[in-house]
Amino acid sequence: MTAATHEVFARYHACWEARDPDRIASLHTPDSVFHLHSGEDPVRGRAAIREAVAGMFALVPDLEFTQVSLRTGDDFWVARFTLGGTSASGGVIAVDLADFVLVEDGAVKEKHSYVDGEAMRAALAPAVPDPAPTH
Template sequence: MAANAQIERPLSIEALFDRYHVGWETKDPDLIASLHSEDTIFALRDGTEAVKGRERLREHCRQLFATFDFEQEMGRRLYGDGHWVFEWTMLLSLREPGGTPFTARVGMLDVVTLNGAGEVTRKDVYPNGREMHAAFARAGIAQ
């Protein structure tokens, strides 16, 4: 090995979180999917079916970003061995049935598991059900 050769090391969990968060902030399905394992599971804990596999996740994100206009307000981040927990608030731009715009605030909690290669193998997203239901009801969106 040449003296100036670099040894590839997985990013720290904090650096992985930062890169992953950029994908969500910029609404980039390709970046998000590239950080997941091929057999990843993405589960929004609202009663809907989990998304399984990198390509299905990419398409799910494309549809999500095309359907909903939202931003993230950062909260606590807790890092552990092979995982992180992220508390955040979704600022969701919606319209009442009469057309009046409003911004809903929905508390969210992500639990993300990583493999040894630094890929996301599972993401469970827990929304505040009361806040989510109230926002969708105000917008006239059936759940």
């Protein structure tokens, strides 16, 4: 069963790398929960998950994932990533992420993502222009 879970991870991760909210949402169960644990409320259901993911990609259009580690079990995976990219406001993203995902019948039942919320908020903050030189 671990091989099957690893295969679900591979398909799911490919959708994230492709930045495709529709495909990501389609790999969740209809009643799935997605929770970004950085001050965000959990969202439930494919439509809400698609909207949340699309919002993330709008904030960081070139979001990249560098996999650090992966552990799979019969019905879960735990993965660590480094997130990279540039926020829509110009901030550089360099944040650690840990995912805990429960799998049911070949789809994502729950996805809990843990990220350094303070570092992410700082990177997403509007860029502050340099003050005009004074003479």
